Amino acid sequence: MEGIRLVYNPMRARLRCQQVASTTPKPTADVVWQAPPRGVIKINFDGSFKVASRDGSFGVIAHDNEGNVLGVAAGRLEQVPDAFTAECLAALKAITWEKDMGFRYIQLEGDALMIIRKVTTSTMDLSPIGPYI
Template sequence: LWRPPDFGIIKLNFDASFIQEKKLATTAVLARDYKGEVVGAETYLFEDVVNAFVAEARACERALIFASMMCFRRLAVEGDSLSLDMLFDEVTYNFVPRVVNDAAHILALEGRRRRVYGSWVNGVPDSMRIVVMKDRLTW
């Protein structure tokens, strides 16, 4: 049974409809308040989606983007994708100043410079290596 969020919190329910043959996904977000009243909703179309997991992940992403556009500040997010839920044991999000997040920022700049997808398991681009070493010295 669906339950409303606590007072002051907006509950976002998200889902995706995926058509494998066409690689199309339509995502949906429904925002409700503590009385269960709809305070916003959205559907969004994605092309070139490789599988249902990615479709559900994009639906979750759209839920957060929608909440931001609507200026919702306190959220509860729900979806029926067990694969998303089971993927991680725990997720936390913390804001950190840019100086603390410098290594990730440098990597984003490197990706923009290269204009290509990249993934690193053993080692990182040279542009990041110095920043990562500085991070390790401050522990």
């Protein structure tokens, strides 16, 4: 039986993500917050990353369908390897926090679409952030 060849190079993938992130144009239109359906709590999250210190932070806020703030959370993320991981950890913190708050029906929203897709699918994630998902 032939051995399995490793085709994923974490360093190359990280560099590619950084290149894409630095060259991706930022949206110029203003984004307007949209309320969730009645009975659903909207959880917005965001993560940040500092290359020099290899740390970051996260923020989470919950709104009801009338726009009332039901709670907020924020914190520091230590020893974070990249921005993608910071966003993933922010999503994980948001999910953990909303469970602690006892929210039953939620709508998760963040600016990292790939993280949202990974969190809301039942498929096993084999990427470097898979263990967090």
